[in-house]
Amino acid sequence: MSDGNMNLKLKVWRQKNTKDAGQMVDYSLEGVSPDMSFLEMMDMLNEKLVNEGQDSIAFDHDCREGICGMCSMMINGQAHGPKDLTTTCQLHMRSFKDGDTVVVEPWRARAFPVMKDLMVDRSAFDQIIAAGGFVNVNTGNAPDGNAIPISKENADLAMDAAACIGCAACVASCKNASAMLFVSAKISQLALLPQGEVEGEERVRSMVSKMDELGFGNCTNEAECEASCPKGISISNIARMNRQYFTSAIKAK
Amino acid sequence: MIARFTRLMSASVVKKQIMGLTGLLLCGFLVGHLAGNLLIFVGAEYFNAYGHALITNPLIYVAEAGLGVLFIAHLGMAVRLIMENHKARPVKYYLKQPTGRGSTFASSTMPYTGTLTLIFLVLHILQFKFGPVYTIVHGGVEMRDLYKLVVEFYQSEVAVLWYVVCMISIGVHLTHGFWSAFQSLGFHHPSYTPLLRKISVGFAVVIAGGFASLPIYCYFQGGM
Numbered sequence: 128m129s130d131g132n133m134n135l136k137l138k139v140w141r142q143k144n145t146k147d148a149g150q151m152v153d154y155s156l157e158g159v160s161p162d163m164s165f166l167e168m169m170d171m172l173n174e175k176l177v178n179e180g181q182d183s184i185a186f187d188h189d190c191r192e193g194i195c196g197m198c199s200m201m202i203n204g205q206a207h208g209p210k211d212l213t214t215t216c217q218l219h220m221r222s223f224k225d226g227d228t229v230v231v232e233p234w235r236a237r238a239f240p241v242m243k244d245l246m247v248d249r250s251a252f253d254q255i256i257a258a259g260g261f262v263n264v265n266t267g268n269a270p271d272g273n274a275i276p277i278s279k280e281n282a283d284l285a286m287d288a289a290a291c292i293g294c295a296a297c298v299a300s301c302k303n304a305s306a307m308l309f310v311s312a313k314i315s316q317l318a319l320l321p322q323g324e325v326e327g328e329e330r331v332r333s334m335v336s337k338m339d340e341l342g343f344g345n346c347t348n349e350a351e352c353e354a355s356c357p358k359g360i361s362i363s364n365i366a367r368m369n370r371q372y373f374t375s376a377i378k379a380k
Numbered sequence: 381m382i383a384r385f386t387r388l389m390s391a392s393v394v395k396k397q398i399m400g401l402t403g404l405l406l407c408g409f410l411v412g413h414l415a416g417n418l419l420i421f422v423g424a425e426y427f428n429a430y431g432h433a434l435i436t437n438p439l440i441y442v443a444e445a446g447l448g449v450l451f452i453a454h455l456g457m458a459v460r461l462i463m464e465n466h467k468a469r470p471v472k473y474y475l476k477q478p479t480g481r482g483s484t485f486a487s488s489t490m491p492y493t494g495t496l497t498l499i500f501l502v503l504h505i506l507q508f509k510f511g512p513v514y515t516i517v518h519g520g521v522e523m524r525d526l527y528k529l530v531v532e533f534y535q536s537e538v539a540v541l542w543y544v545v546c547m548i549s550i551g552v553h554l555t556h557g558f559w560s561a562f563q564s565l566g567f568h569h570p571s572y573t574p575l576l577r578k579i580s581v582g583f584a585v586v587i588a589g590g591f592a593s594l595p596i597y598c599y600f601q602g603g604m
Binding site: 138140151201203204205211230232235236237238241300302303304305307335336338339342343344345346347348349350351352353354355362363365366367368369370371372373376379 | 384387388390391392393394395396397461464465467468469470471472473474475476477478479480481482483484487488490556559560563564565566567568569570573
């Protein structure tokens with residue numbers, strides 16, 4: 128280990144199961160390398176806990192390269208920590224100083240119940256996708272690659288929206304626990320393309336009503352979601368959803 | 381038909397749009413109200429004649445009812461949204477920090493600046509619409525001397541200070557509310573959203589500054 132290793136104080140949310148009230152628990156961790164990722168630091172803490180015969184801290188993680196959207200952690204009051212355009216796995220310990228106190232909590236939202244410690248159930252997002260976040264494609268021969276012309280501008284906007292990894296940092300950072308950035312990105316990525324446009328009106332209605340039904344809050348245009356999104360998804364998607372919803376609701380059969 | 385209307389009104393997106401639309405229409409009222417009140421600078425006769433023309437026009441009741449509906453809709457929807465948003469996060473964070481790249485002082489204090497405006501509005505109507513009635517004759521017509529009432533009222537430093545504080549609060553409310561209404565209604569484009577945000581601040585400064593100048597002017601008119 129290199130010099131400049133840090134000693135950290137950690138305050139981590141511990142909760143046995145969905146029924147447990149849960150509480151913040153203090154830990155101290157010595158010899159944390161600034162080159163570690165935040166998740167590696169959590170692994171180090173867990174090894175220490177296991178060696179001491181304690182229950183390790185449960186947290187979600189998968190790809191550890193910023194594309195799976197699993198590593199949901201509220202770090203020092205910010206979704207995925209203090210750096211912009213990063214997930215927790217991409218956050219390095221060099222963002223912290225020796226002696227710092229680091230507070231780690233799970234996402235907080237009625238629609239995301241805490242399963243254990245830092246793990247939350249984000250299947251509410253799956254339900255929203257199942258409500259309309261797809262295109263119906265008839266089976267048959269593969270269509271010609273360039274049979275449907277798509278403007279470069281729309282292709283770019285759709286791709287920007289499609290960068291969403293469903294990590295729910297938008298919900299976590301929103302003071303109203305609103306899912307509108309996620310839902311609008313998923314609506315936009317399809318609505319901007321001719322293949323998705325066909326079902327666009329029905330899609331916006333069903334996805335928004337599912338989002339409302341699941342108990343997410345309402346957007347107040349603070350743009351904290353955009354600021355904490357690891358993929359930099361713009362709130363212009365929310366405006367697109369707003370106007371599409373209104374026209375769709377008026378025209379609905 | 382009714383089911384469709386109820387469903388539409390209960391959708392999160394539409395609730396935001398009602399907030400935005402009623403807010404923008406109330407902004408329109410502020411512009412009209414300020415334009416009329418600036419006649420105080422022109423002179424007592426003009427201001428009183430303006431007031432008289434408003435009060436004696438039978439359409440004033442329609443306008444008042446319309447404003448009442450707008451205000452109640454804006455307020456009622458705000459209460460409903462705040463309650464729903466509160467419920468959306470039953471367990472609060474132990475520590476929550478703004479990113480510094482999103483929320484602003486104005487955006488995070490909307491319920492407080494809104495509440496202050498409500499208190500101000502009630503007092504404002506009681507103080508002037510239902511305040512003491514002085515009369516004066518201008519050009520052979522007897523009318524309410526609202527100019528005297530306003531100047532007299534703002535001889536008190538406390539009254540001036542309260543008014544100025546409330547105008548700053550409305551100004552802060554508008555810096556977020558104005559552009560936010562457009563966002564909720566679906567207007568967002570890289571070409572005009574940055575401009576809209578600047579206009580939002582400019583509009584807030586003009587409205588708050590314009591209104592706040594009136595009691596200050598009246599305070600110094602007292603000696604005459």
